[in-house]
Amino acid sequence: MSPLALILLCLASWLAIGLIGAFFSRQFVLVARILFPLGALVGISVALAALSAIFTGNETAMLPLGLPGLPFHLRLDALSAFFLFLLGAVAAGISIYAAGYFRRGQGSTPGLQCLLYHLFLASMGGVLLADDAYFFMVAWESMALSSYFLVTSDHRIAEIRRAGFLYLIVAHVGAIGILLSFGAMTGGTGDYTFDGIRTNAPEGWLASAALLLALGGFGAKAGLLPLHVWLPEAHPAAPSPVSAMMSGVMLKTAIYGLLRVTFDLLPEQQWWWGALLLGLGLATALFGVVFSTVQSDMKRLLAYSSIENIGLIFAGIGLSLVFAANSMPLLAALALTAALYHCLNHAFFKSLLFLATGSVLHATGQRNLGRLGGLIHRMPWVAWLALLGVVASAGLPPLNGFVSEWLLLQSFLFTPQLPHGYLNMLLPVAAGAIALIAALAGFAMVKFFGVVFLGQPREEHLAKAHDAGRMERLGLIWLATGCVLLGVLPNFVIAALDPVTQLLVGAGFAQVSASGNWLLLAPISEERASYSGAIFLGGLLAFTLALFLVVRTVFHGRLRRADAWDCGFPLLSGRTQDTAEGFGQPIRQVFAPFFRITREHPSPFDKEPHYRIVVEDPLWHWLYLPLAWLVDLGTRVVGKLQQGRIAIYLLYSFVTLLALLVFTTR
Amino acid sequence: MNLPAWLPALHDLPGLPLAGQLINLCAAIMLLLAFAMLAQRRIVTLINLFALQGAVLCLSTAIVALSTGQSHLWGSALLTLLLKVILLPWILHRLVHKLSVKWDVETLFNIPTTMLVGIGLVIIAFNVAQPISEFAGTITRSTIGIALACVMLAFLMMITRSKAVPQVVGFMSMENGLFFAATSATYGMPMVIELGVALDVLVGMVIFGVFFFQIREKFDSLDIRHLEEKTKQE
Numbered sequence: 032m033s034p035l036a037l038i039l040l041c042l043a044s045w046l047a048i049g050l051i052g053a054f055f056s057r058q059f060v061l062v063a064r065i066l067f068p069l070g071a072l073v074g075i076s077v078a079l080a081a082l083s084a085i086f087t088g089n090e091t092a093m094l095p096l097g098l099p100g101l102p103f104h105l106r107l108d109a110l111s112a113f114f115l116f117l118l119g120a121v122a123a124g125i126s127i128y129a130a131g132y133f134r135r136g137q138g139s140t141p142g143l144q145c146l147l148y149h150l151f152l153a154s155m156g157g158v159l160l161a162d163d164a165y166f167f168m169v170a171w172e173s174m175a176l177s178s179y180f181l182v183t184s185d186h187r188i189a190e191i192r193r194a195g196f197l198y199l200i201v202a203h204v205g206a207i208g209i210l211l212s213f214g215a216m217t218g219g220t221g222d223y224t225f226d227g228i229r230t231n232a233p234e235g236w237l238a239s240a241a242l243l244l245a246l247g248g249f250g251a252k253a254g255l256l257p258l259h260v261w262l263p264e265a266h267p268a269a270p271s272p273v274s275a276m277m278s279g280v281m282l283k284t285a286i287y288g289l290l291r292v293t294f295d296l297l298p299e300q301q302w303w304w305g306a307l308l309l310g311l312g313l314a315t316a317l318f319g320v321v322f323s324t325v326q327s328d329m330k331r332l333l334a335y336s337s338i339e340n341i342g343l344i345f346a347g348i349g350l351s352l353v354f355a356a357n358s359m360p361l362l363a364a365l366a367l368t369a370a371l372y373h374c375l376n377h378a379f380f381k382s383l384l385f386l387a388t389g390s391v392l393h394a395t396g397q398r399n400l401g402r403l404g405g406l407i408h409r410m411p412w413v414a415w416l417a418l419l420g421v422v423a424s425a426g427l428p429p430l431n432g433f434v435s436e437w438l439l440l441q442s443f444l445f446t447p448q449l450p451h452g453y454l455n456m457l458l459p460v461a462a463g464a465i466a467l468i469a470a471l472a473g474f475a476m477v478k479f480f481g482v483v484f485l486g487q488p489r490e491e492h493l494a495k496a497h498d499a500g501r502m503e504r505l506g507l508i509w510l511a512t513g514c515v516l517l518g519v520l521p522n523f524v525i526a527a528l529d530p531v532t533q534l535l536v537g538a539g540f541a542q543v544s545a546s547g548n549w550l551l552l553a554p555i556s557e558e559r560a561s562y563s564g565a566i567f568l569g570g571l572l573a574f575t576l577a578l579f580l581v582v583r584t585v586f587h588g589r590l591r592r593a594d595a596w597d598c599g600f601p602l603l604s605g606r607t608q609d610t611a612e613g614f615g616q617p618i619r620q621v622f623a624p625f626f627r628i629t630r631e632h633p634s635p636f637d638k639e640p641h642y643r644i645v646v647e648d649p650l651w652h653w654l655y656l657p658l659a660w661l662v663d664l665g666t667r668v669v670g671k672l673q674q675g676r677i678a679i680y681l682l683y684s685f686v687t688l689l690a691l692l693v694f695t696t697r
Numbered sequence: 698m699n700l701p702a703w704l705p706a707l708h709d710l711p712g713l714p715l716a717g718q719l720i721n722l723c724a725a726i727m728l729l730l731a732f733a734m735l736a737q738r739r740i741v742t743l744i745n746l747f748a749l750q751g752a753v754l755c756l757s758t759a760i761v762a763l764s765t766g767q768s769h770l771w772g773s774a775l776l777t778l779l780l781k782v783i784l785l786p787w788i789l790h791r792l793v794h795k796l797s798v799k800w801d802v803e804t805l806f807n808i809p810t811t812m813l814v815g816i817g818l819v820i821i822a823f824n825v826a827q828p829i830s831e832f833a834g835t836i837t838r839s840t841i842g843i844a845l846a847c848v849m850l851a852f853l854m855m856i857t858r859s860k861a862v863p864q865v866v867g868f869m870s871m872e873n874g875l876f877f878a879a880t881s882a883t884y885g886m887p888m889v890i891e892l893g894v895a896l897d898v899l900v901g902m903v904i905f906g907v908f909f910f911q912i913r914e915k916f917d918s919l920d921i922r923h924l925e926e927k928t929k930q931e
Contacts, residue, residue, distance in 0.1 A: 621869070681856045688852070689818075692825045692845075 049149030056142020077119030129505025205251030271389025305352030315341025751781030847874030
């Protein structure tokens with residue numbers, strides 16, 4: 032069986048699982064304990080089939096579905112296979128986790144969740160397989176709609192409905208952009224297959240218009256500045272497996288779409304596209320990371336961190352475009368490898384972290400960082416696995432986040448070879464910005480992990496928190512293993528990325544693992560820079576072990592437990608710790624112009640002092656509210672036409688008819 | 698005879714065969730009936746006028762069919778006869794009887810103003826139709842202007858009436874005009890379309906019938922101004 036057929040079968044089985052779930056929607060045990068694990072198995076087979084397809088090359092098919100005379104075209108090439116691997120591998124972990132996560136009597140019925148969730152998975156697969164604009168849009172919109180209903184599964188809460196609505200609006204504005212972009216790319220030939228677009232692709236300003244529209248459309252889905260506003264709203268609103276799926280995989284489908292359009296469908300790349308993407312990506316990343324450091328809601332913090340990672344990926348793609356437009360394929364491949372690698376890494380560690388927040392939420396009922404703390408003693412499994420995700424997300428070796436950020440920085444260091452004077456001067460600044468972003472991401476992750484899991488419990492009831500169940504643990508372990516393996520064995524990943532970059536920019540790094548030196552990653556040359564996750568891990572483990580033994584034997588070897596913070600002050604409680612707000616305060620001061628802060632200081636004579644601070648997104652006030660006001664004004668003007676009288680309505684059509692008759696026959 | 702160009706119906710009178718003259722006569726009667734409907738205040742008479750218009754339409758279609766040998770036009774003529782002369786007026790009469798709404802029609806504008814506006818519309822229709830009728834290759838091409846005028850007059854009637862039944866009559870009279878235009882411009886639309894349109898009108902009639910009862914039950918009147926008040930309140 033060919034990989035494409037196998038993947039199609041898998042997508043069909045996802046749909047079937049969803050339908051069975053909807054049919055037996057009240058059978059909780061069937062849905063949660065059988066269907067979701069089955070979905071995870073399907074995910075693993077998608078990942079395996081896609082992994083083999085990365086190397087076997089192109090395969091096309093035609094599905095006799097859709098409209099008469101307009102069948103669905105499918106194609107499985109290295110790019111879609113890579114993203115399908117990502118989808119399958121991450122979905123497997125999340126599905127297993129979801130099997131343990133959904134509880135009775137929470138949100139909508141589990142059967143409905145099961146249907147929507149698997150529809151969501153299958154439509155993402157459809158997006159990745161589509162080989163014509165028609166099927167692409169069908170799958171894209173099914174993805175948007177099913178995820179909207181998943182986000183609003185707790186639709187009885189007004190805030191969640193509002194968040195879902197915002198998501199729906201941004202998703203549809205983006206879809207319009209994508210649709211128009213496809214329209215611009217066909218150039219009026221009416222051939223909407225990707226093959227047709229490749230042969231008739233426009234050049235000059237029409238190509239640029241198509242790219243800008245696609246950038247707007249896919250950027251809205253990915254959370255690119257200034258279309259990011261839905262992310263921090265929708266992620267906290269959605270159930271945790273859904274947030275994990277959206278952040279881990281759905282954002283990557285937007286990356287996939289942008290790569291497909293810029294490198295595959297449009298024949299010639301302009302260097303300023305790359306510069307634009309790079310600038311937007313860096314701005315997004317900086318914005319996201321600065322906001323993630325000041326959040327007090329753990330899922331919101333992770334959502335902003337997703338924005339940051341998407342920004343980094345966009346910056347990598349932009350840099351790759353700059354290199355590609357200047358015919359430097361090897362460097363373009365390096366930057367693209369970094370971006371793709373980061374896609375994979377982010378999918379793993381961000382899903383892991385979102386799932387961890389789900390477990391915390393289930394155990395404590397709290398998303399607010401100010402009411403958590405000390406959970407490492409109550410939930411050791413979740414805490415240690417989340418630590419792996421945190422380290423990966425902070426971009427520390429030996430985990431996977433470091434590898435891709437290191438590759439990205441490496442590719443930035445080659446920019447002096449570019450023939451553009453201004454770019455040569457500006458790109459080192461961008462490299463500096465990436466270093467700053469990575470550092471701030473580390474800060475945000477320390478805050479996340481430290482406030483939730485370390486220290487003392489800030490509330491009484493946290494003592495009763497329970498660890499994650501068996502299924503949940505399995506899902507977390509799956510994703511954490513992915514993080515470790517991706518970090519320790521980068522050469523295999525880069526070798527697997529070689530067909531993708533060969534397809535897109537015509538160069539790759541297959542030789543890094545072919546040389547037999549699988550331990551040491553040195554993409555350009557060993558003299559220049561090299562890194563080995565495995566050696567680092569080994570060294571780290573050896574050092575830790577040695578340190579442990581030394582402390583154990585040389586030092587007194589006794590373990591003494593005493594009250595925390597007990598430095599002679601008798602009246603200290605769990606509340607006497609650095610809060611989430613306090614921890615983020617330095618960043619809030621340094622980056623004050625980024626925020627829109629409203630603060631209420633308590634009066635010194637207040638018996639029950641309250642300190643309130645609200646940090647808002649200034650773009651909301653500068654861009655979205657004026658836009659909403661304009662739309663409101665416009666509809667009010669148009670609303671004057673609505674008189675509620677039938678005769679008036681008839682008169683409108685009559686006058687239109689007359690005007691058309693008189694003016695068109697002239 | 699030097700007739701002005703805006704009177705295409707009379708323009709090529711000399712030398713016109715008998716069939717052509719008969720069709721022109723029918724067209725003139727259609728227009729006259731359209732004006733009569735516009736001016737009519739009583740609902741029962743309005744329905745009768747509508748039936749009469751249908752009959753004239755049927756007759757003219759039959760004449761075209763006879764003189765040109767277009768056999769499918771016989772079908773259209775028969776359809777018109779059954780539907781617009783017999784079935785729809787019968788349904789309307791029954792409705793009016795059941796709802797006991799035989800009272801005078803109230804117009805939103807007074808009748809003379811409406812008539813003046815109607816005359817203006819006819820002039821526009823003739824001017825608009827002139828280039829079309831030059832393209833048409835049928836013996837009936839001179840009547841396109843009249844057909845268009847009938848459509849517009851019926852539309853005007855829908856706008857100016859405040860009761861639901863006359864509006865429906867206006868709607869169906871509009872369809873008469875459309876049908877007439879199709880016959881005169883291209884010897885009728887394809888049969889499938891004609892059947893479809895006829896079915897639409899019939900279904901529309903049924904729906905309107907249901908609506909009439911609903912409106913009256915709700916407001917004790919068929920005056921759609923009550924509906925408007927309702928929408929305003931909401």
